[in-house]
Amino acid sequence: MQDYSSITRLIRKSSWLCLTMLLLSTGSFASEADTADVIYPERMKSRSTLETIAYIPGAIVHYPIHLIFTGFGGTVGWVVDTKVIERVNDLLTSDDELRGLQPTYSARTGAGANLYQKGLLSGFAAHNKDTATLTAAFGFRGRHYYQLLWESIPLPLHRTDATLTARQRLFPEEAFFGVGPHSQLGNKTIHSHRRTRISGDLARDLTNMVTVKVAAGADWNEIGDGAEANEVDDDGEIEEPSTNRTYTEAMLPGVIDPAALGYVGLGFEIDSRNRPGDPTRGVHGHLSSKLHSDLEGGHWGFVRSEIDVSYYKHLIYKRVFVFRAAVSSNRTSASGRAIPFYELAELGEDNTIRGFERNRFRGRDKAIGSIEYRFPLRDIWGESGLDFSLFVDAGQVSSRGFFNDVRWKDTLIGVGGGFRIWNLDGMVAKVELARSREMWRIYLVLN
Amino acid sequence: MHKPLLPTIALCVLGLSIAVAAEQPVLNTATIPDDRNCISQPPPSRNSINDFADAIDKQFAQPIEYAFDIPRGIQKLTGNRKQAFNTDAFDLVPASSWYTPRHTANPLSLEELQLGPNRIDGPNTSGTWTIVRAKADGVTPGFAIEDQDGNRFFIKFDPPGYSELASGAEVVATKIFYAAGYFTPENYVVTFDPAILTMGEGVKLIDEKGRKRSMNDADLEDILERVEYLPDGRLRALASRYIPGKPIGPFRFEGTIEEDPNDFIPHQHRRELRGLYVLGSWLNHIDSKAQNSLDSYVTDENSCSYVRHYLIDFGTCLGSGGRGPHPGYRGHENEIDPGSIFRKIITLGMWVEEYEKPDTVLYPSIGRYSNQGFHPDRFHSIFPNPAYDNMTLRDAYWGARLVASFSDHELEAIVQTGQYSNPDAEAYLVQQLVNRRDIICKYWFEKMPPMDHFTLHEGEGGKYRLTFDDLAVTLGLEESVGTDYLVSIGNQTDAGHIPDGDILDSNEFDLPEEWLAAGGGWVSLRMRRPNKRNWTQAVHLFVEVDDRGRDAALTGLVRDE
Structure with a gap:
């Protein structure tokens, strides 16, 4: 009997558990059903089928141009969004902003970098606007340009x-x-x-x-x-x-x-x-x-x-x-x-x-x-x-x-x-x- | 040699047949589905739209696309531009997650107009404000705070030297946009003691060097150094309350959002976005770009959640350019306007635009907002807006109808909410708004006859009387005396034929009983102003009589362009 009673208890507990789970699950289904039953409006096309067909020749012509502009815009947008220039500049500049490295380019001298140091004489003068810049630039066919410029020396x-x-x-x-x-x-x-x-x-x-x-x-x-x-x-x-x-x-x-x-x-x-x-x-x-x-x-x-x-x-x-x-x-x-x-x-x-x-x-x-x-x-x-x-x-x-x-x-x-x-x-x-x-x-x- | 003549004649006949057939007004019986269906999960958040990429797209890529869009070109050439997709039988915009007819449907009281979208009294200045977020974009310095009541606001300051300029403009524009029917944030003018500001935990900012770091007291001091203090040491600012719900991201003025199942109409073909041009031209809303919009996943009073679409950031409306009065060309040209550049180059700079001539900003708190050189059809936002590009005369009329709904007195009440300290400046702004409203309405109401607010009611002797308003007369732009209305009546039995009608000098008349007895049909109305020779385009009203032949009702209207 004890076995039977324990089985009965087990069944009863299981029943409650099952019922609870069923209720919970139906409850959750019900809440989803609120929206699952919604029939959303059919999305409208901006062009009819005929317009789409007539649009194709023009699209073929303009799409490459469109890609160039969107590509350019997207690239510059990415540069602006990520502040990549500012980040690189920050990476190449000291925290006190007195020294840093900057890229340089001109058609005549080629591409290179400027390494600058501001305020070399700050200990000797009230103002520290002097800047020393070391430039190295290289171009095709052996073109090169080296310069040490120390300007605004007080x-x-x-x-x-x-x-x-x-x-x-x-x-x-x-x-x-x-x-x-x-x-x-x-x-x-x-x-x-x-x-x-x-x-x-x-x-x-x-x-x-x-x-x-x-x-x-x-x-x-x-x-x-x-x-x-x-x-x-x-x-x-x-x-x-x-x-x-x-x-x-x-x-x-x-x-x-x-x-x-x-x-x-x-x-x-x-x-x-x-x-x-x-x-x-x-x-x-x-x-x-x-x-x-x-x-x-x-x-x-x-x-x-x-x-x-x-x-x-x-x-x-x-x-x-x-x-x-x-x-x-x-x-x-x-x-x-x-x-x-x-x-x-x-x-x-x-x-x-x-x-x-x-x-x-x-x-x-x-x-x-x-x-x-x-x-x-x-x-x-x-x-x-x-x-x-x-x-x-x-x-x-x-x-x-x-x-x-x-x-x-x-x-x-x-x-x-x-x-x-x-x-x-x-x-x-x-x-x-x-x-x-x-x-x-x-x-x-x-x- | 004569053989091609036959097809030509056939084509002409066909064309004429189509043209004649086209005269028969057809009522738009399509029902616009409600787009406020419940969505169980919020759509995924979208990234902000980069201004530069969007500008290049709108300024260069899109015009090229339009140039090669053959169907669009044909529609434009033939005067058959695509009409908005979301208008009802009365050519109006039904309530949706984008727009709610407010002042035009049921005129708001002065108190309601002044209240606008506001639901509280603004940020509580009696306790501390905790800075919870740094402001990442926009032209004015600011941050976000949480007041002691737990409400969060973006705080934006006026540019130095131009106290009240941006905050006043933003609040005034907000009230008008809201009353017109758009969803806007709650914007408040607030004055507060900077001592109530405290730095919150973990507030991150991206500094000018691109470094993401914690915002500190020095950053706050830096912001506060760049703003103008009131004589009593307090600060005046604009407090823009966080939009309710879960922010999703900005919407574009074209296409649809795939992840939002309710977003079924391409945005460029939404009447309320196309017609926004007219309202924007009135308020000088030059910065109507995607970035100044926000979708939010909201839950309404029926516990239904869906995406609602907000217009935000009106700090560059009216005379404000954010950093000061906006430059003179704003509103007259796009930021990079190839047409203007070409014009200047081709004339070797001899072409001097009106805005290039020196002007005086009369009131620093109002900025550059005058109607000198303003033309309702030549208003330009900073960058082209695809919805504006698709605007038809019907859209413009709808927009002008919104503008016309604000009386002088109502505008005075709204401008008061800008809390301008100089009464002369306030009066000036009201006057400019009134003047520009009149310029806009006069222009568009000449393009489209402003017969509106049609009602049909049974009068004495069981006759049905049709009445309507002439919005231009209501606004005082035109005289009712001398304005004639041409009324023609038709029905399906004489389809395609609009008989010569009666000329009336009144905006009310009885409908013929025999015509009603035959089941009704359409009433075509045209108008002619004094000293004008031609009749305007027609407005066709549709009248339906019930099966018993007793109750007549207006079922819709069609406005010819």
Whole structure:
């Protein structure tokens, strides 16, 4: 009996347990059933079947473009979201932000890094704005650039600071087309140029707008074969001969002989622009003169004098004209002295006449005039913006004095336009397209 | 040579037949399913949408897509743009998880308008506020707090030098958006002693260097250093109460959310999102991007849980740009506007937009909110909005109807909730809102006849009288004297034919008994303003008479575009 009773108890307990579980389970089912029984509305299509079919041809065309934009947007979005740039920057910067490593790039010097240290002299001066920067950059064909720059070094003189520079660079593909205003594009030769420089500058603010600078330094220059020079094309002709194999030292001073040059100079800078990033009025200019002489007692010796003035004229509603005039003159310092060809005035850089190849014209003197018209496409809070510019650059070089070998019809002209992104600190980037009588040229400048 | 003539004629005849047939109004009898069905589990949370990626998509990728969308192009060219999917028989938007008809359906009292979505009195400033979260995005500095009552709020400050600007704009815009029918957070203007702030445990922030770390007192001090104090040392801020339910993430103004079974209408085809353009143009809601929206899994009063869709962050409405008065181009152009850029380049910068000319911000607390250069159809949000891109005239009319529902007096009451300390500034804002409302309504009501609020009631002698409001007259934009209404009546027996109707000078008239006896049909109404030669597009009303031939009722309407 006891066995039976225990079995009965067991059955009873089990029954309660089962019932409880059943209730619990049905309860849970019931709560799910509340929503499980819901018939949700059928999702509507934004396009009908016919529209979808008609949409297909257009979709095939636009989808790749769409992918590019969404890919770009997504990538930048990821960069912004993850703050990867800030993180890397933080990783490469000390906690006190006085030292760090930064990437650097320019088309001319290549890609590399800056290692900087701020406030080296903080223990010796009340302010610690001095910054020492070690730069190493490399590019294709052996291009390299090393620099140690120590700037804003405080001095125990009122409103005066100093800059020290040590630099070595090798540009393997420098172009040379001849000297004077009539050099021909077809006479292009290329060479490498290694330059090592040490220099020191002293700058003193005379007023808030005027700075006087004293400079001294030394350069060691060496010309070699241009990278990929003397290559022969399918017709058996040399495509771009090397400069140092085309010219003799007598024909082109400096092309064979290395030059060790020391210099001292004096300059003034005036800057009355209302803001550096997007000036609408004011003047910015500099005037300088430097005496270069041969450190090894050789025949090099010349004086370079330069003046470069830009005047910003506001028209209406941030439409601005920028008038620029620049003159550069190189004169031998004494009879029998010579000027290395690479120290001659140059036209072709993007800050000279746009639309020509770099180094396109060389001459003893150069004169440039430029008119640039800028108007805003977007101005965000007055702190950054996008401008469009139209410009006309004109100028010429001279090897025997402007009144001797330059005629009006020889004036080089480049015209073009482009976009310019700025912020309060300065120009951030610009893209310009320029046209000269010789070529179209695109300039992409990152600051 | 003559052979192609026959098919051409046939096509023309077919086209004309279609055109004639198209004149017969067809009532939209589709029922819009309720999208507030219970969902047992909240949909998975979504990541926030990156502003930059979204901007590139909307500014560049989407226009390219539109350019190659042949059906869309044809619909646009033929004036047959796709209408919103979620309108009822009266061309209105039924209540849903997106929208609740409020002020237009049952006008709210002044107290209700001032209260808006608020359910409490704001954060309790008598006790301490514990900072529970750092503010990760947005243009204004802030953080989230929990007051001693356990309520949580995002605290956002006005930009230095522009006290009341963002907080006032956000509160005023909130009240209007809410009254119009959208779901919004509870936003309060609050003044408090910064001493009540205490740092909570484990509050994380991502600093400007991208490092995730605990927020500390120095961070709080940094925020408080960047805000403007009241003369008595207290701070004025906007307190935005946490939205109820479980936040899911922002919604986009296009497509549907796969994980939400109730989300069955592509967002760009929702009337309330398309028509938001008009309300946005009124309130200068330039930042109507996906990031300024939030889906939340809520439980309603019937214990049913589903996803509700909120508009949030109105700190850049009216004259506020978040960091100060918004730049002049905002509202006039997209942030990167290819059309404007092209125009300026092609004219060599000689094209000077109105906003480029120097203006004066009269009141720092109001910012840049004037109607100089404003055009109702040329309002631009910072980045294009796909719902706006699909807006039709019917959507715009619906939006203008919302705007028109606010009287001068009601706007005065709403603006008071911005708690502006300068009465002149407050009066200025009211005046600008009134002026812009009138500009908007006048424009859209000229595009679509503003005959609305139709009622049919049995009058003396058993005659049925149809009455309606002329919203432009109600708003004082037009004179009722001299406005004519052309009434035509039709039914299925003369399908496709709208007879020349009677011209009335009143917005009420009796329906013909014989026509009602025949079962009713449709009544087409057009209007003509004084000094206008042409009649407007028609509004077709549908009247149905019951089987006994006695009770007539309005069953819907169709507005011609």
